Amino acid sequence: MSDSPIEFKGSAFTLSVLYMKSSDLEAVKQQLAIKIKQAPQFFNMAPLVINVARLNDPAFDFAALKAMLTSLQLIPVGISGASDEQKGPAKAAGFACLSESKTANTVPEQEHTQIRYERVEVPVEVEVPVQKPSQVLRQNLRSGQQFYARDSDLVIIGTVSNGAEVIADGSIHIYGSLRGRAIAGAKGDDSAKIFAQKIEAELVSINGHYWTSEQIDKSFYKSPGCIALDGDKLTLTKLEV
Amino acid sequence: MARIIVVTSGKGGVGKTTSSAAIGTGLALKGHKTVIVDFDVGLRNLDLIMGVERRVVYDFVNVINGESNLNQTLIKDKRVEGLYILPASQTRDKEALTKEGVQKVLDELSETFDYIICDSPAGIEQGALMALYFADEAIVVTNPEVSSVRDSDRILGILASRSKRAEEGLEPVKEHLLLTRYNPERVERGDMLSVEDVCEILAIKMIGVIPESQAVLRASNVGEPVILDENSDAGQAYLDTIERLMGNEVEYRFLSGEKKGLFKRLFGG
Ligand SMILES: Nc1ncnc2c1ncn2[C@@H]1O[C@H](COP(=O)(O)OP(=O)(O)OP(=O)(O)O)[C@@H](O)[C@H]1O
Numbered sequence: 001m002s003d004s005p006i007e008f009k010g011s012a013f014t015l016s017v018l019y020m021k022s023s024d025l026e027a028v029k030q031q032l033a034i035k036i037k038q039a040p041q042f043f044n045m046a047p048l049v050i051n052v053a054r055l056n057d058p059a060f061d062f063a064a065l066k067a068m069l070t071s072l073q074l075i076p077v078g079i080s081g082a083s084d085e086q087k088g089p090a091k092a093a094g095f096a097c098l099s100e101s102k103t104a105n106t107v108p109e110q111e112h113t114q115i116r117y118e119r120v121e122v123p124v125e126v127e128v129p130v131q132k133p134s135q136v137l138r139q140n141l142r143s144g145q146q147f148y149a150r151d152s153d154l155v156i157i158g159t160v161s162n163g164a165e166v167i168a169d170g171s172i173h174i175y176g177s178l179r180g181r182a183i184a185g186a187k188g189d190d191s192a193k194i195f196a197q198k199i200e201a202e203l204v205s206i207n208g209h210y211w212t213s214e215q216i217d218k219s220f221y222k223s224p225g226c227i228a229l230d231g232d233k234l235t236l237t238k239l240e241v
Numbered sequence: 242m243a244r245i246i247v248v249t250s251g252k253g254g255v256g257k258t259t260s261s262a263a264i265g266t267g268l269a270l271k272g273h274k275t276v277i278v279d280f281d282v283g284l285r286n287l288d289l290i291m292g293v294e295r296r297v298v299y300d301f302v303n304v305i306n307g308e309s310n311l312n313q314t315l316i317k318d319k320r321v322e323g324l325y326i327l328p329a330s331q332t333r334d335k336e337a338l339t340k341e342g343v344q345k346v347l348d349e350l351s352e353t354f355d356y357i358i359c360d361s362p363a364g365i366e367q368g369a370l371m372a373l374y375f376a377d378e379a380i381v382v383t384n385p386e387v388s389s390v391r392d393s394d395r396i397l398g399i400l401a402s403r404s405k406r407a408e409e410g411l412e413p414v415k416e417h418l419l420l421t422r423y424n425p426e427r428v429e430r431g432d433m434l435s436v437e438d439v440c441e442i443l444a445i446k447m448i449g450v451i452p453e454s455q456a457v458l459r460a461s462n463v464g465e466p467v468i469l470d471e472n473s474d475a476g477q478a479y480l481d482t483i484e485r486l487m488g489n490e491v492e493y494r495f496l497s498g499e500k501k502g503l504f505k506r507l508f509g510g
């Protein structure tokens with residue numbers, strides 16, 4: 001059984017649904033930007049379902065919708081309430097066509113704002129990884145190079161140069177010097193940490209909380225350390241027991 | 242099959258062309274048939290440093306476009322047996338260097354030459370990318386200052402990700418560090434990075450340290466690669482570099498202020 005690298009399970013996720021009541025993407029974007037400003041942590045890289053039941057626009061540009069949402073650091077995963085004509089173009093733009101569970105499927109009529117949010121349960125078939133293994137890089141990352149470890153920890157046996165950038169959704173371990181940028185917990189994991197054998201970083205960040213080089217404790221320069229998040233403050237501690 | 246060596250740096254004016262001319266000439270002096278190819282289309286000056294500018298008829302871009310053949314275009318050096326120059330065009334731009342065109346010319350040169358030295362233009366655009374794309378080895382020319390070291394690091398990243406060897410998953414391009422315009426007095430005063438500093442940051446094997454030298458200016462004024470000035474410090478440092486390129490161990494010179502023992506420990510292995 002465990003020989004297979006993957007396994008499928010059905011699972012229910014709570015996703016935010018964006019109800020579009022206008023196909024004017026510019027107006028929607030403006031409204032969204034205001035919402036995001038009010039709760040940036042909540043929206044950062046948040047997966048989103050877009051309900052298009054109210055759009056009576058057969059020529060609606062789904063690709064542009066996707067680009068607009070992505071530009072706001074949202075992750076559009078699918079649409080709901082699509083008419084049959086809309087489903088083709090939506091799929092072509094990379095949207096999954098979802099149907100919401102009955103209770104939430106009614107679109108309220110008497111709304112004044114263009115956008116409304118609601119948390120609903122959407123059954124979605126997804127791939128559930130047993131446990132994503134760490135990604136291990138056995139090389140130096142040079143200026144201008146970037147590496148992103150999606151949904152996992154990142155281990156680098158080598159140096160991250162000034163001008164290089166490493167990003168992980170989990171923690172980052174660097175067996176070498178960290179001279180460039182390290183961004184851990186990129187999708188919102190507060191427990192992610194950054195370990196490096198020699199800290200000379202340009203920037204370190206955990207779930208959006210960051211230090212630039214001048215904010216990093218000078219006494220750690222070129223020595224080993226661990227950067228973690230305590231509440232909403234970064235901490236830097238020695239790698240000793 | 243020729244060894245294709247790119248002389249590159251990212252940053253401009255660090256000594257790529259000076260080094261290409263010296264190293265190409267040095268390899269020919271050792272009896273290897275060598276061609277130095279000028280990839281700096283639009284700003285050619287390899288022919289000036291080699292003192293052959295008045296003999297240029299056709300150029301690299303002509304060969305790529307089929308307007309001339311290699312026999313007509315290669316310039317044979319009159320001082321050193323087995324040394325040739327493929328000059329760049331002064332009148333085209335770097336987009337004239339297409340991957341297919343460069344490959345065609347390098348393939349043909351590979352049939353008859355032992356070494357192909359590619360003198361890269363500065364920057365990380367088309368000309369520089371084409372100069373390094375087909376390389377087996379890279380000589381990364383670096384001056385002992387922060388901006389040059391950063392640019393060298395950038396070029397090393399490009400070698401590791403965008404060269405033909407990287408794209409095809411072959412054995413990586415062999416990287417050598419050539420530190421040029423090294424001025425021990427300024428290093429001691431702390432105005433310049435030391436050999437150790439540069440090696441620690443770039444973490445690649447060193448192949449030579451060329452001192453800042455009046456001889457280089459003199460040589461370029463008379464159109465003679467500085468390696469032919471055997472009595473000069475820079476000439477001797479380039480000769481040592483050739484030995485190391487051939488796989489021989491040679492002690493470093495012209496690093497006064499450095500303790501030899503320390504140096505050996507760091508790089509002698
Ligand atoms: N060791 C040295 N000592 C003194 N001057 C040097 C030395 N090496 C190079 N130079 C001088 O530095 C200048 C730039 O050298 P060169 O043309 O070889 O650099 P380059 O990297 O090819 O430049 P470009 O990026 O423009 O192609 C020239 O004036 C040259 O004489």
Ligand SMILES: [Mg+2]
Binds near residue numbers: 281
């Ligand atoms: Mg040059």
